[in-house]
Amino acid sequence: MEAGDFKDFAKAMTDYITEYLENIRDRQVVPSVKPGYLRPLVPEQAPQQAEPWTAVMADIERVVMSGVTHWHSPRFHAYFAAANSYPAIVADMLSGAIACIGFTWIASPACTELEVVMLDWLGQMLSLPEPFLARSGGEGGGVIQGTASEATLVALLGAKARTIQRVKEQHPDWTDAQILSKLVGYCNKQAHSSVERAGLLGGVKLRTLRPDNKHRLRGDTLKDAIKEDLKNGLIPFYAVATLGTTSSCAFDVLDELGDVCNTHDIWLHVDAAYAGSAFICPEYRYLMKGVEKVDSFNFSPHKWMLVNFDCSTMWLKNPRWVVDAFNVDPLYLKHDHQGAAPDYRHWQIPLGRRFRALKLWFVLRLYGIENLQKHIRKQIGLAHYFEEFCNKDDRFEIYEEVTMGLVCFRLKRNNEINEELLRNINGRGKIHLVPSKIDDVYFLRFAICSRFTENSDIDLSWEEIKSCADEVLKGVSKY
Amino acid sequence: MEAGDFKDFAKAMTDYITEYLENIRDRQVVPSVKPGYLRPLVPEQAPQQAEPWTAVMADIERVVMSGVTHWHSPRFHAYFAAANSYPAIVADMLSGAIACIGFTWIASPACTELEVVMLDWLGQMLSLPEPFLARSGGEGGGVIQGTASEATLVALLGAKARTIQRVKEQHPDWTDAQILSKLVGYCNKQAHSSVERAGLLGGVKLRTLRPDNKHRLRGDTLKDAIKEDLKNGLIPFYAVATLGTTSSCAFDVLDELGDVCNTHDIWLHVDAAYAGSAFICPEYRYLMKGVEKVDSFNFSPHKWMLVNFDCSTMWLKNPRWVVDAFNVDPLYLKHDHQGAAPDYRHWQIPLGRRFRALKLWFVLRLYGIENLQKHIRKQIGLAHYFEEFCNKDDRFEIYEEVTMGLVCFRLKRNNEINEELLRNINGRGKIHLVPSKIDDVYFLRFAICSRFTENSDIDLSWEEIKSCADEVLKGVSKY
Numbered sequence: 001m002e003a004g005d006f007k008d009f010a011k012a013m014t015d016y017i018t019e020y021l022e023n024i025r026d027r028q029v030v031p032s033v034k035p036g037y038l039r040p041l042v043p044e045q046a047p048q049q050a051e052p053w054t055a056v057m058a059d060i061e062r063v064v065m066s067g068v069t070h071w072h073s074p075r076f077h078a079y080f081a082a083a084n085s086y087p088a089i090v091a092d093m094l095s096g097a098i099a100c101i102g103f104t105w106i107a108s109p110a111c112t113e114l115e116v117v118m119l120d121w122l123g124q125m126l127s128l129p130e131p132f133l134a135r136s137g138g139e140g141g142g143v144i145q146g147t148a149s150e151a152t153l154v155a156l157l158g159a160k161a162r163t164i165q166r167v168k169e170q171h172p173d174w175t176d177a178q179i180l181s182k183l184v185g186y187c188n189k190q191a192h193s194s195v196e197r198a199g200l201l202g203g204v205k206l207r208t209l210r211p212d213n214k215h216r217l218r219g220d221t222l223k224d225a226i227k228e229d230l231k232n233g234l235i236p237f238y239a240v241a242t243l244g245t246t247s248s249c250a251f252d253v254l255d256e257l258g259d260v261c262n263t264h265d266i267w268l269h270v271d272a273a274y275a276g277s278a279f280i281c282p283e284y285r286y287l288m289k290g291v292e293k294v295d296s297f298n299f300s301p302h303k304w305m306l307v308n309f310d311c312s313t314m315w316l317k318n319p320r321w322v323v324d325a326f327n328v329d330p331l332y333l334k335h336d337h338q339g340a341a342p343d344y345r346h347w348q349i350p351l352g353r354r355f356r357a358l359k360l361w362f363v364l365r366l367y368g369i370e371n372l373q374k375h376i377r378k379q380i381g382l383a384h385y386f387e388e389f390c391n392k393d394d395r396f397e398i399y400e401e402v403t404m405g406l407v408c409f410r411l412k413r414n415n416e417i418n419e420e421l422l423r424n425i426n427g428r429g430k431i432h433l434v435p436s437k438i439d440d441v442y443f444l445r446f447a448i449c450s451r452f453t454e455n456s457d458i459d460l461s462w463e464e465i466k467s468c469a470d471e472v473l474k475g476v477s478k479y
Numbered sequence: 480m481e482a483g484d485f486k487d488f489a490k491a492m493t494d495y496i497t498e499y500l501e502n503i504r505d506r507q508v509v510p511s512v513k514p515g516y517l518r519p520l521v522p523e524q525a526p527q528q529a530e531p532w533t534a535v536m537a538d539i540e541r542v543v544m545s546g547v548t549h550w551h552s553p554r555f556h557a558y559f560a561a562a563n564s565y566p567a568i569v570a571d572m573l574s575g576a577i578a579c580i581g582f583t584w585i586a587s588p589a590c591t592e593l594e595v596v597m598l599d600w601l602g603q604m605l606s607l608p609e610p611f612l613a614r615s616g617g618e619g620g621g622v623i624q625g626t627a628s629e630a631t632l633v634a635l636l637g638a639k640a641r642t643i644q645r646v647k648e649q650h651p652d653w654t655d656a657q658i659l660s661k662l663v664g665y666c667n668k669q670a671h672s673s674v675e676r677a678g679l680l681g682g683v684k685l686r687t688l689r690p691d692n693k694h695r696l697r698g699d700t701l702k703d704a705i706k707e708d709l710k711n712g713l714i715p716f717y718a719v720a721t722l723g724t725t726s727s728c729a730f731d732v733l734d735e736l737g738d739v740c741n742t743h744d745i746w747l748h749v750d751a752a753y754a755g756s757a758f759i760c761p762e763y764r765y766l767m768k769g770v771e772k773v774d775s776f777n778f779s780p781h782k783w784m785l786v787n788f789d790c791s792t793m794w795l796k797n798p799r800w801v802v803d804a805f806n807v808d809p810l811y812l813k814h815d816h817q818g819a820a821p822d823y824r825h826w827q828i829p830l831g832r833r834f835r836a837l838k839l840w841f842v843l844r845l846y847g848i849e850n851l852q853k854h855i856r857k858q859i860g861l862a863h864y865f866e867e868f869c870n871k872d873d874r875f876e877i878y879e880e881v882t883m884g885l886v887c888f889r890l891k892r893n894n895e896i897n898e899e900l901l902r903n904i905n906g907r908g909k910i911h912l913v914p915s916k917i918d919d920v921y922f923l924r925f926a927i928c929s930r931f932t933e934n935s936d937i938d939l940s941w942e943e944i945k946s947c948a949d950e951v952l953k954g955v956s957k958y
Contacts, residue, residue: 001845003497006565013569014489017576018482031588035819038592044614046600050847053566056840060573064837067589071579079586084578086485087532090492094539096571096787097496099563100550107558109510110546113517121525135523146625147829157680180682181656193812194830200804201636201828203659203682302831308575309833325679332558332725332913332924333672340514349680349828350626351673352781354788358543361535366480368529437810 001053009053010093016060017089021072024452029075029432033067041066069432074450074457078434080246080274081304081379081405081449088308091362095355102353103345106335112344115144115357122301122360123315125369126279129292132315142315143347144356148273149194150349151298151314156185156198156238158296158321159267163237166265180204184229185238188217188252190245190438192271205234215248215400215438217241219256226264238267243288244275247436247445248400248408251275251287258293268294273312275404277304278380281373287403304379304405305372306451307359322347379405379448382458386446389462395469399441405448408436411469415442417476424468431461480532488532489572495539496568500551503931508554508911512546520545548911553929553936557913559725559753560783560858560884560928567787570841574834581832582824585814591823594623594836600843601780602794605758608771611794621794622826623835627752628673629828630777630793635664635677635717637775637800638746642716645744659683663708664717667696667731669724669917671750684713694727694879694917696720698735705743717746720773722766723754726915726924727879727887730754730766737772747773752791754883756783757859760852766882783858783884784851785930786838801826858884858927861937865925868941874948878920884927887915890948894921896955903947910940 001009041063070076072084102111119142120135134141145151160183167179180203187195189208199206207229209221226236239261241252254270261268270291276299278284291297298314301307316322323346333345345351367375383405390396390409399408410418415437422435422444433444446461480488520542549555551563581590598621599614613620624630639662646658659682666674668687678685688704690696705715718740720731733749740747749770755778757763770776777793780786795801802825812824824830846854862884869875869888878887889897894916901914901923912923925940 001565003501007493009569010493013572014486022482033588035816039596045603046843047847048849050850051844056844064589068577069587082578082580086480089572089575090488092571092575093492093568096568097499098547099561099787100548101561108548109512110543117518124524147831149829177660308578332915337514350628352626364525365530365535368526370527371529
């Protein structure tokens with residue numbers, strides 16, 4: 001494809017994208033295709049000769065869009081928000097054109113340095129303590145990971161390295177394998193499944209602890225678990241505090257967990273994947289009280305801060321534990337400036353990395369802090385707007401206090417009826433929700449996802465839910 | 480940013496990108512900035528109010544380009560090629576607009592299904608055996624990973640799961656920890672550093688074995704290592720065959736390794752990250768002879784097949800070992816079609832994933848198989864063109880047989896003089912190379928990277944190298 005064709009193709013795609021996004025609420029939010037729908041729509045093999053771009057363009061609706069779940073439709077209330085914005089799309093074009101692999105500083109100084117500075121910008125927006133920022137001149141700093149799952153794993157590996165060294169100083173005769181078999185980490189039973197996976201991957205025990213009645217992990221619970229494990233000869237080394245659980249957006253009491261972890265020299269990692277974006281608004285920072293006590297902090301602007309996937313930002317007070325754990329340094333990657341700037345390949349699981357800081361830079365500048373705050377506040381407002389509907393309808397109850405853009409609700413009936421309600425809602429296909437279950441209570445999750453969502457969209461979603469409830473409850477009264 | 484502004488911004492960026500790429504050879508390939516160059520060029524904090532896109536556009540040259548290493552310059556000969564093409568950039572725009580997170584089938588059926596079919600297209604282009612393809616109707620199939628490092632780790636975890644189950648059947652009284660401490664994997668001493676990292680991450684022993692005098696791992700070497708380990712009560716479980724090592728692009732003898740692994744029920748994984756793209760040309764498939772004996776096969780179209788990073792394609796004969804190792808299935812991710820289509824979240828380390836199959840689809844259609852083959856053949860031809868120069872100049876020697884787009888060469892002198900030669904070359908800044916070292920022999924790697932490279936570029940690079948050699952050798956004769 002030559003430059004001229006590229007210009008035409010990019011122009012056509014730009015028009016298509018605006019058409020798609022600006023009218024997205026008119027599309028059926030979840031497609032009605034069955035598994036295997038796509039294969040018959042395309043040839044069995046790649047073409048021998050080049051096709052014109054117009055042929056590809058013509059296939060997008062037929063092949064792709066017919067099977068897309070529209071995450072940016074205001075009718076989409078499943079999972080959590082995923083980011084999507086015009087500035088991020090343009091930034092990715094530039095990233096694709098530069099297409100450097102930023103594993104070391106010399107491999108593209110701008111790629112590393114813009115990331116260092118953007119993580120400082122963003123850290124300041126969240127009021128992260130100075131030891132997390134590179135500008136402080138200390139050891140600390142931030143890095144872009146692919147996902148929160150990777151950040152959890154990276155922190156665990158850092159914690160492992162730190163603890164193994166400490167224990168070896170105390171017990172020079174213990175082998176790595178012996179120490180490893182004694183390590184134990186902790187998280188809320190409601191923590192994301194990736195925490196469990198990080199434990200599996202890292203080959204260490206991870207205990208899930210029982211939260212309080214508001215589904216928050218408390219300091220005393222952690223303290224008791226640590227005491228018990230110490231008594232049994234184990235070595236507590238890592239804890240994950242979840243700020244905004246996936247099931248119900250509950251917040252562990254960080255301030256309490258921080259004290260316990262600091263007392264016992266346990267690496268405390270914060271997973272604020274979704275809710276962390278809200279901390280750019282000062283009024284929500286009470287939820288991260290105690291952040292100065294943690295070792296690493298992660299949230300995903302690719303969820304709620306309008307920076308397209310993937311961009312999960314992580315700050316570390318002492319990155320050297322991670323760097324040392326990962327450092328395998330072949331000659332072809334060595335360079336003269338080692339040490340003067342971070343070589344981010346040591347901060348992450350893969351070796352290669354895209355120029356993702358561009359997305360952050362574009363979004364922060366083209367929205368400005370004020371508009372990003374407005375976006376967060378608006379979405380939380382819409383959640384409360386929906387909450388009101390539930391509160392006003394006697395048949396429904398709110399399952400968890402609404403703090404962010406998620407409303408957990410259910411019919412005041414048994415699980416089966418709520419399951420039927422959800423089947424009904426998703427079966428009609430106008431809106432899309434997913435459920436969750438805590439302590440055997442099944443509930444529906446209504447997440448505000450699209451940046452296009454307005455009050456009138458919530459009105460429509462509520463009408464749909466109400467009408468499905470009417471139907472389900474009519475069925476019930478028959479028995 | 481509104482739709483109208485986006486159209487203007489995307490148009491301006493499209494023009495900028497064509498200008499950048501079409502004239503990239505005029506830029507200094509590695510910037511002369513020092514660590515810390517960027518921070519003074521931007522404000523200390525993110526702006527409160529939104530800036531116009533024109534302000535961002537105006538900063539790109541000043542802030543970003545002044546610190547970019549131009550991987551797509553025909554003067555860039557470092558590392559290996561990284562992909563960059565117009566079709567991939569446009570595909571990523573669409574991916575950014577749809578911005579679905581394809582962790583399950585229902586989360587966006589098109590995202591999963593286009594990936595399944597594209598991996599079949601690509602698998603056929605490489606003549607991969609049918610058991611690797613989803614179209615065969617068997618268990619096998621392909622998946623897009625972020626990087627080859629992740630593919631190596633995923634395969635290791637699958638191998639671990641498979642072996643632990645087998646051993647438990649034979650020794651029901653052995654614990655997981657006991658088995659784990661006995662597991663041992665193998666790779667060429669010249670394998671990529673990510674193989675060693677995968678072992679570290681997976682908590683298993685990984686032995687690096689000595690290659691033959693052409694730097695290829697041979698079957699007998701592996702057989703001897705296995706015998707020795709079995710004698711010592713260890714459990715051989717995993718081997719990585721590298722097709723195209725990073726240092727010198729050597730090829731392990733897959734056919735031999737396959738026999739040994741099959742005899743001992745060892746999971747054999749192929750890391751063909753760079754060189755795998757060449758297998759779309761039938762004349763290079765002799766290098767992957769024996770591929771029917773392996774369990775998993777990986778290469779990265781984001782290196783040499785014009786699909787922008789990240790897109791590392793991996794095929795598995797029995798993905799269930801990986802799926803089962805990763806399967807932690809919370810309610811909010813369950814759906815009605817489970818089992819009917821792959822849920823790719825179980826095939827990878829992170830949970831989230833972008834719609835990356837679009838890049839493959841666009842590139843395969845807009846180039847066509849013929850043009851992609853032409854691209855590979857042209858780059859290999861350019862490597863041989865450079866090789867000729869070296870061969871004709873008595874002062875130089877070729878360090879490794881040239882098979883792909885990499886020439887390993889050196890002055891027929893000691894390491895120090897070759898180190899000085901490289902310092903000289905990179906110091907002058909016209910072209911960029913990185914070195915490597917095998918068995919204490921230091922050599923220079925000349926990789927054909929840019930898709931814009933022509934014979935005249937090689938002429939220029941050779942002139943530069945020759946002139947640096949003149950200078951270095953003049954210095955030598957002084958002593």
